[in-house]
Amino acid sequence: MNPLPDPMAPQAFRDPGVAAALARRIRRLAERTGPAALMEVCGTHTVALFRSGVRALLGDCVTLLSGPGCPVCVTPADIVDRAAAYAKTPGVTVATYGDMMRVPGSRGSLDQARAAGGQVRVVYSPSDALALAAKNPDMRVVFLGVGFETTAPAAAAAVLHARRDGLDNFMVLNAHKLIPPALHALAAMPGLKLDGLICPGHVSAIIGLGPYREVTGKHNLPCVVTGFEPLDLLQGILMLLEQKARGEAAVENQYARAVRPQGNPRARDILFQVFEPADAVWRGLGAVPGGGMAFREEFDAFDAAARIPLDIGPAPDPPGCRCAAVLVAAVKPPECPLFANRCAPDHPVGPCMVSSEGACAAHYKYGDLS
Amino acid sequence: MTRAEPAILLAHGGGGRLARDLLRGVVLKHFSNTTLDALGDAALLQAPTGRLAFTTDSFVVNPLFFPGGDIGKLAACGTINDLAVSGARPLALSCALIIEEGFPAHDLEVILESMKTVLESEGVAVVTGDTKVVERGAAHGLFINTAGIGAVQDPAPAGAHAVRPGDAVLVSGPIGDHGMAVLACREGLEFQGELRSDCAPLYAPARALLMAAPETRLIRDATRGGLAAILHEWCEDRDWGVELDEAAIPVRPETAALCGILGLDPLHAANEGTFAAVVPADQAQAALQALHSLPATHGAAIIGRIRADFPGRVVLDTRIRGRRIVDRPAGDPFPRIC
Numbered sequence: 001m002n003p004l005p006d007p008m009a010p011q012a013f014r015d016p017g018v019a020a021a022l023a024r025r026i027r028r029l030a031e032r033t034g035p036a037a038l039m040e041v042c043g044t045h046t047v048a049l050f051r052s053g054v055r056a057l058l059g060d061c062v063t064l065l066s067g068p069g070c071p072v073c074v075t076p077a078d079i080v081d082r083a084a085a086y087a088k089t090p091g092v093t094v095a096t097y098g099d100m101m102r103v104p105g106s107r108g109s110l111d112q113a114r115a116a117g118g119q120v121r122v123v124y125s126p127s128d129a130l131a132l133a134a135k136n137p138d139m140r141v142v143f144l145g146v147g148f149e150t151t152a153p154a155a156a157a158a159v160l161h162a163r164r165d166g167l168d169n170f171m172v173l174n175a176h177k178l179i180p181p182a183l184h185a186l187a188a189m190p191g192l193k194l195d196g197l198i199c200p201g202h203v204s205a206i207i208g209l210g211p212y213r214e215v216t217g218k219h220n221l222p223c224v225v226t227g228f229e230p231l232d233l234l235q236g237i238l239m240l241l242e243q244k245a246r247g248e249a250a251v252e253n254q255y256a257r258a259v260r261p262q263g264n265p266r267a268r269d270i271l272f273q274v275f276e277p278a279d280a281v282w283r284g285l286g287a288v289p290g291g292g293m294a295f296r297e298e299f300d301a302f303d304a305a306a307r308i309p310l311d312i313g314p315a316p317d318p319p320g321c322r323c324a325a326v327l328v329a330a331v332k333p334p335e336c337p338l339f340a341n342r343c344a345p346d347h348p349v350g351p352c353m354v355s356s357e358g359a360c361a362a363h364y365k366y367g368d369l370s
Numbered sequence: 371m372t373r374a375e376p377a378i379l380l381a382h383g384g385g386g387r388l389a390r391d392l393l394r395g396v397v398l399k400h401f402s403n404t405t406l407d408a409l410g411d412a413a414l415l416q417a418p419t420g421r422l423a424f425t426t427d428s429f430v431v432n433p434l435f436f437p438g439g440d441i442g443k444l445a446a447c448g449t450i451n452d453l454a455v456s457g458a459r460p461l462a463l464s465c466a467l468i469i470e471e472g473f474p475a476h477d478l479e480v481i482l483e484s485m486k487t488v489l490e491s492e493g494v495a496v497v498t499g500d501t502k503v504v505e506r507g508a509a510h511g512l513f514i515n516t517a518g519i520g521a522v523q524d525p526a527p528a529g530a531h532a533v534r535p536g537d538a539v540l541v542s543g544p545i546g547d548h549g550m551a552v553l554a555c556r557e558g559l560e561f562q563g564e565l566r567s568d569c570a571p572l573y574a575p576a577r578a579l580l581m582a583a584p585e586t587r588l589i590r591d592a593t594r595g596g597l598a599a600i601l602h603e604w605c606e607d608r609d610w611g612v613e614l615d616e617a618a619i620p621v622r623p624e625t626a627a628l629c630g631i632l633g634l635d636p637l638h639a640a641n642e643g644t645f646a647a648v649v650p651a652d653q654a655q656a657a658l659q660a661l662h663s664l665p666a667t668h669g670a671a672i673i674g675r676i677r678a679d680f681p682g683r684v685v686l687d688t689r690i691r692g693r694r695i696v697d698r699p700a701g702d703p704f705p706r707i708c
Contacts, residue, residue: 019690047633053692124557230690345700356633365697 013229042200043070043357066359080105087118095129126158196240208263284327323350383503423458438567442481457526538654549639570643582660583653
């Protein structure tokens with residue numbers, strides 16, 4: 001029997017013949033231009049590059065560096081501590097994406113908080129958390145809002161619905177982040193030599209191409225918005241190498257079937273109706289001006305940090321953990337002294353080993369074929 | 371006001387009249403046979419000649435009913451399959467029920483009826499059992515434990531020591547259906563489509579495989595942790611590894627789609643009616659033909675081979691002819707699935 005087709009991953013985007021041809025062109029170009037260092041900003045790309053076999057197919061001719069685009073990984077430990085403290089507060093239930101469950105804070109993970117009797121529910125979307133609040137009027141539901149422009153509009157929409165429906169037991173612990181300010185911070189880092197950015201397909205579907213033009217203009221850095229299927233990845237890499245060969249730095253859109261130049265204005269309207277840009281701490285990058293979001297004043301009633309104040313002490317990163325350096329490609333995951341010995345997916349020390357999109361987890365799970 | 375649905379009470383586990391009613395009126399009604407009906411402290415069975423296989427498993431799936439099955443079907447198939455893939459013919463099962471106070475009596479009947487359907491189709495009897503009722507909150511509706519004994523037949527799988535580089539790895543059908551069906555059902559995901567658990571007894575397919583490929587090295591039903599978990603168990607600490615061909619691994623479109631959306635790997639998703647096997651290369655085609663001749667395993671496929679050059683590892687050749695490691699599932703991204 002032939003293997004059954006996979007409709008969500010159309011075979012056209014996984015054609016081995018086309019993949020081989022693209023890989024040949026990439027290798028030939030790299031011979032001319034010299035090896036290229038490209039950064040995939042987004043964690044989904046990190047995983048896709050490994051899982052599809054693109055990394056193995058290309059070998060050494062392109063160095064692929066993982067960037068800071070894993071929302072779980074860049075969330076500082078004090079947010080986890082705060083969420084765990086909410087979970088242990090009587091009458092409060094924390095609703096979270098499953099990815100955050102095992103992320104260590106400075107005093108344990110949400111998983112451990114739940115085992116110790118804390119109230120934690122895994123949800124697939126903010127609207128699930130909202131439904132939980134609607135169903136349980138006596139329960140205060142705190143949705144742990146992590147993520148970039150991709151997921152933040154859904155949290156904002158849930159807040160708007162909560163206000164419309166008068167659900168005052170729904171709140172968001174807001175740790176959302178904005179990608180373009182982080183790219184500026186990254187591009188300005190001394191010592192990081194990049195030939196181009198593989199830009200995140202999902203985030204770009206919301207923000208469009210405009211913000212990358214500023215990055216390219218200011219830092220002379222080629223940007224190609226790229227999809228997630230194997231041929232998308234190969235074509236995105238080829239487009240970056242072609243820019244390098246031409247000596248250009250431009251914004252190009254490989255993922256035009258999903259990303260419009262103007263992005264999704266409606267989602268942005270919803271997002272910025274509820275939140276406004278604010279400075280934020282990114283694990284790895286530190287304080288990023290405009291790199292996060294704060295509740296607008298009129299939505300303070302949904303801001304968990306304001307509604308349920310907690311005294312959370314400082315949350316230092318675990319000793320020895322190099323996640324912060326990994327997130328800005330200053331070290332590669334296997335170069336961290338904890339990698340694969342003290343830190344592994346079964347017993348993670350840092351967030352990059354926990355998240356399904358973390359660079360360390362991807363290197364550990366799919367990486368070393370030697 | 372409607373009358374309350376009949377429910378299981380703590381007193382049903384108390385050893386008194388209600389307990390007797392539950393046993394005779396519900397349990398024996400479904401499982402009746404001469405050995406069980408004797409209601410002794412132990413079932414007395416005729417000993418077969420040769421080796422015995424003996425296994426036990428507890429079932430705590432949540433939800434209890436899911437597309438393609440329920441906890442009763444799972445409890446019967448799970449133990450039958452553990453015997454079947456060990457090369458044994460299932461002879462008798464035990465069945466212990468741990469019921470939460472207030473559990474709907476009708477649901478219990480439905481669940482026992484599905485167990486009975488499997489048992490009858492496989493010609494296996496429940497010969498001993500137990501029923502306990504626990505306070506509300508102390509169990510999630512119903513837990514079932516089944517143990518089973520079977521007579522090991524000839525040929526039986528030889529074991530991991532017999533595996534040789536070049537041997538073929540095959541699966542008896544599309545992978546990941548049970549894990550993803552239960553996940554979709556439990557989480558109330560709107561995206562359910564035609565997703566159904568593969569939960570099914572595997573005695574006939576396992577026997578057909580062994581008859582067609584008498585030097586079969588290994589068979590395992592790929593339950594928790596999916597195909598990836600058993601392949602890792604097989605090759606751990608061995609001087610051989612497994613190479614899989616992604617394009618050859620059968621995955622139903624709906625299962626692949628849900629895995630894609632949730633970022634899960636079908637190789638990690640549980641199966642309850644699908645096994646993997648290692649057979650000598652020169653018997654692989656015969657094994658495949660034997661499986662294809664049975665309706666339950668017409669989707670069987672050869673998916674890879676044993677390799678000497680990466681001992682202890684499972685490696686996947688991707689569709690675009692790239693290559694990656696197949697990781698051992700860490701933790702459990704899935705809900706309680708069995």
